[in-house]
Amino acid sequence: MNDSTPELKPPLWSWRRTTITFFFIVFIFCLKDLGLKFNHLPDGADPWQAAKDFFSAALNPAFTDQNPSLPADAKPFLERIGExxxxxxxxxxxxxxxxxxxxxxxxxxxxxxxxxxxxxxxxxxxxxxxxxxxxxxxxxxxxxxxxxxxxxxxxxxxxxxxxxxxxxxxxxxxxxxxxxxxxxxxxxxxxxxxxxxxxxxxxxxxxxxxxxxxxxxxxxxxxxxxxxxxxxxxxxxxxxxxxxxxxxxxxxxxxxxxxxxxxxxxxxxxxxxxxxxxxxxxxxxxxxxxxxxxxxxxHALLNPDPNNIRALKRHTPRxxxxxxxxxxxxxxxxxxxxxxxxxxxxxxxxxxxxxxxxxxxxxLPKPVRESHAWSDAIPWAENLWTTNGAEALLSTVIMASAALLLAAIFGYAFVPWASRNIASAKPFGLPSGHTSKVLTRLWSFLGWVVRTLFLIARSIPEFILAFLLIGIIGPHAWPLVIALAIHNFGILGRLWSETHENQDDLVAKQQILSGGSRNQSYLCALLPASFNRQILFIFYRWETCVRESTILGLLSITSLGYYISLESSFLRYDSMLFYILLGTAVIFISDIISVILRAKLKNS
CATH class of the missing domain: 1.10.3720.10 (MetI-like)
Structure with a gap:
């Protein structure tokens, strides 16, 4: 009698595969819209020389003023920095x-x-x-x-x-x-x-x-x-x-x-x-x-009588x-x-x-102020939407999506080497081949370097990063995308590495004990177990990226923030409010979508 167990095949389509496919299509669409031209400087400008001048100064930070025309009684540079x-x-x-x-x-x-x-x-x-x-x-x-x-x-x-x-x-x-x-x-x-x-x-x-x-x-x-x-x-x-x-x-x-x-x-x-x-x-x-x-x-050092409340309070560790x-x-x-x-x-x-x-x-919309009829606000809003609103909104969403997906791609490449349970001479606390003090220290150093890279990336606000990059490669969308990607790379790196460290690693340990390698245990056990949580963090950060790409328009790049700043400078507060509400509507919609997808992913 032959007992045959039916072969279990994974479903052809699932929420995980749908999500990855969706991200891939969105990323391709964003790249097509943004283009691959990174240099938008005037003729004769050399971005490589500008980058060299800027980054070479990192090795020699100033401790005194570089401005030679400051008066003699001006505050010292370091004092101003401190204040x-x-x-x-x-x-x-x-x-x-x-x-x-x-x-x-x-x-x-x-x-x-x-x-x-x-x-x-x-x-x-x-x-x-x-x-x-x-x-x-x-x-x-x-x-x-x-x-x-x-x-x-x-x-x-x-x-x-x-x-x-x-x-x-x-x-x-x-x-x-x-x-x-x-x-x-x-x-x-x-x-x-x-x-x-x-x-x-x-x-x-x-x-x-x-x-x-x-x-x-x-x-x-x-x-x-x-x-x-x-x-x-x-x-x-x-x-x-x-x-x-x-x-x-x-x-x-x-x-x-x-x-x-x-x-x-x-x-x-x-x-x-x-x-x-x-x-x-x-x-x-x-x-x-x-x-x-x-x-x-x-942990208390002493074990007082559990029925004595005063003794328990006195011996409670502080x-x-x-x-x-x-x-x-x-x-x-x-x-x-x-x-x-x-x-x-x-x-x-x-x-x-x-x-x-x-x-x-x-x-109040200008037509409403003049006619006192709210029906006049509809053609006014339609004109703002068709003239600049739709283009600015699409540009904002594209920059946010491209930056986040770019950060996620690099995050997946670096996160394993920041996770303490993977970037160790003994992955998941188990021996894996020959280990020595030198190898142990090398793995510890590698993890420290990647975690420090994440920390530096998220320490500098994306607005400051975008401002600096515009001066190097010119005023267009890519400096904003790169700045957002760098900042979110640091944040996703921290969140994802902590997810790996807190994840139940029983299956990954079984992979190691069965003769599997470090990479196999990560790709076949830990990554699938952490995937849903990582996708949740992507949805969480996307909402933030939309807000940030909106405000980066203040740097004169076409987005909702650009028109908000422009209308504010002309004291046209009605038009400014219109563009603010457009961005708010996107956040509301993204919040609803993320709630639905989170529920689907949790149940998948």
């Missing part, structure tokens, strides 16, 4: 001190974990159940809509809006950073809270506690480590956003870089870039230590480093409001009320 770097940190801390409380409150409202158990059931057809559920669902939907709206607009566009009616004070810029950051924090906080294990809060509810009591006593404390680590990451992002404020005239390190580059003082540029990179790296390392501490269970860190961060956030020049400086002969009134009136 601008401190201003960058100050504005970042002020912005985060506003964004964090708002993001936490909105994040709780956007979460379903605090809902009463009986109201979480959406399948009941009872009219009474529907009436009880309606108010809480409305709060949830309004909160979700509001957070999506405020994070859909880039912080630099918020700055342009706020400067128009609040004035050119540093506080205005800080509020503009805080607003989209509050929306981003709210979205991520709500997802972190909802993804926690519900057994502890359910146990309290079944024991007689109310839903809010269970939420604040169990679910929220359970989420705290992840909330704190993500807050540290957003603080790092706020430092980069604060640096970019220099490109619109706020005195941060970005202003120093911009002025030095425009005057061809490349050595000064590199000094500013190095200072920014070092500060971002310092906060990245601090965040890594905090993540490690928060996700490591402390980490002075954590207390010192959070105390220093809290003190810095408070001090940033009061130490230094006043944040709320105002330099206009018009009152803020007059500016706000003029701005609000200007937001």
């Amino acid at each position: 601008n770097m401190l201003a960058t940190l100050r504005y970042a801390f002020v912005a985060m001190s506003m964004a964090l409380p708002a993001g936490l409150i909105l994040g709780i409202l956007c979460s379903r974990s605090w809902w009463p158990k009986k109201l979480q059931d959406s399948t009941s057809s009872s009219f009474k159940h529907y009436l009880l559920r309606l108010p809480i669902v409305l709060v949830y939907l309004v909160s979700r809509f509001f957070t999506t709206l405020i994070r859909s607009v880039h912080e630099l566009i918020w700055v342009m809006l706020f400067l128009a009616f609040l004035g050119d004070s540093p506080l205005t810029a800080c509020i503009a950073i805080a607003l989209p950051y509050a929306g981003t924090l709210a979205k991520v906080f709500s997802e972190i809270i909802d993804e926690q294990d519900a057994r502890s809060s359910d146990h309290l509810v079944y024991s007689g506690a109310g839903s809010l009591q269970a939420f604040f006593a169990a679910r929220l404390p359970q989420s705290l480590p992840d909330l704190l680590t993500y807050t540290m990451y957003r603080l790092e992002c706020a430092i980069r956003s604060s640096a970019v404020l220099g490109f619109i005239g706020i005195e941060t390190i970005g202003l120093t870089i911009k002025q030095s580059y425009e005057n061809n003082y490349y050595n000064e540029v590199w000094t500013g870039l190095y200072s920014l990179i070092l500060v971002v790296m310092a906060f990245d390392i601090l965040g890594a230590h905090i993540r490690k501490r928060l996700h490591t269970a402390p 980490w002075p480093f954590m207390r010192l860190t959070w105390t220093a961060l809290l003190f810095t956030s408070v001090a940033a409001w009061f130490i230094g020049e006043p944040l709320n400086q105002y330099h206009s002969h018009l009152s803020r009320w007059e500016r706000t009134k003029t701005f609000a009136e200007g937001l």
